[in-house]
Amino acid sequence: MMNERTYKKLHEQFRLNGISYSKEELKEVAYSFVKEGKAFEKEIGDFLIDWLNNESTVTVHTSGSTGVPKPIVLRKQHMVNSAFATGDFFNLKPGDTALLCLPVSFIAGKMMLVRAMVLGLSIDCVAPSSNPLLETSASYDFVAMVPLQFGGSFNELDRVKKLIVGGAPVSYKLKKEFLIASLRTNVYETYGMTETITHIAVKPLLAALVETDIDLDVFTTLANVKIATDDRGCLVIDAPLVANETIHTNDMVHLTSEKTFKWLGRLDNVINSGGVKLFPEQVEAKLAAVMENRFFVAGVPNENLGQKLVLLVEGIPEIAALKEKIANLGSLKKYEIPKEIFTVDAFVETSSGKIKRKATLKKVAL
Structure with a gap:
């Protein structure tokens, strides 16, 4: 079984919308998406073309939530490293099923495709919407959503085993509604940014789904991530497998251990x-x-x-x-x-x- 941690190969168990492809075949699918696909498929096609070329980097754009959106050049190998860190943390195995329901114009959507290609996941793609699970009747081992989609998908979440929610903090109201709904999906909030190639830390949403002694306010970092705070009390991230440089954030945190922290809020705010x-x-x-x-x-x-x-x-x-x-x-x-x-x-x-x-x-x- 192919398990090399490289961007130059597709995992032999990778499936896109249920179909297996070689690299050359996937390039043809990508070109078809760009030429004839729906808007969300064009984004997928554009990224796949960039991923499958001979370059070692791709250019992505930040979301612009804390400033003007800006282009960032990421190394493909760093994106692969991030994918494996996620796979290891969530115990994702070749052949597991995944759903892409995020815009591929941003890093979170791109990384769902990368995870599928290098971990050997079978990934379905649907147009981003407030309840993307209505677009499919299948069940999934792993899905990523933003809080709006999470809140809109309660009636369908029984078809998802593990869900990560990022892009913005999950509100108190959503957490309360999730608790009342008594859903058994394992839901995790994520912490990260474009510069760290999505999440570098996660925390479970509700104690009902995990060990009861876990602090639900505490994020735990993924493997090979070191954290500290600067003189402003803001988080400093050293993650050499996914970022070339140490990242100084504007997120004020309280470190609870070498691997865990509580997020307090944005220094800007x-x-x-x-x-x-x-x-x-x-x-x-x-x-x-x-x-x-x-x-x-x-x-x-x-x-x-x-x-x-x-x-x-x-x-x-x-x-x-x-x-x-x-x-x-x-x-x-x-x-x-x-x-x-x-x-x-x-x-x-x-x-x-x-x-x-x-x-x-x-x-x-x-």
Whole structure:
């Protein structure tokens, strides 16, 4: 059995939509996708053509959630190393089934294809949607989704054994709904970025599916990943098998061991209100219990506090009723209660659906 960890060969058990291909045959399929396929198939075709050429690198683009999208050149061998790290962590075996339901224009979708090609998975491809499992009746060993897809797929998730969810934190509301649904799918949140070739750490979503003594707030790193914090309290990642250089992030974390950490929030988003540091992501996790619409909190200039905490809500909620719900939310500390609530017809988003906080905040007349 072919098990070389190289991008130059296809695993003999690799299947695309149920069919086995040689490299040359797969190139023909890729060209066909580009020429005659649907929009999502064109993206698949474009990436396969890049992957199957004689170059040792591919160019990918960041999502643009924390800045302007930018091109990044990745080594194919690093992508293979990432695929094997995921395969080892989740015990994926040749012949296991997988579903590609993410856009291949970004790294997460690309890596589902790479995992299939080098690990020998049988992968089906469907158009990205809020409930991609409706596009197929098959069952799968391994699937990757964004939180929107995860939330939209509850009625179908019994057909998935292992699911990784990334691209954005999974909200408190989604976790609660998942618990109520009593689903048995093993779901993991992931931590990573384009520069680390998707995830370098994962954590289980619910204790019901794993050992009860596992801390659900703690991410565990994959093999060959070293972590530290810098003088800002932000995560520093040393992963030589997937990245040429040490990566300094803007994610504030608390290290719980050499291999584990708690994610606190983005340094870019931290609010200093009256000398108290507020992590919007932590406040939002508490607010989610009473929120129906999409929302986020932010800090705006204030003469007395330096910054004051405000809540931005998408759509037109009943403000008075919402204020009452927030006031009665026992989990919020006094300084975590938003001083004002603003509404926006529609949030500004990246092409991958992530909220652009700063751009959205500019839409509000403060």
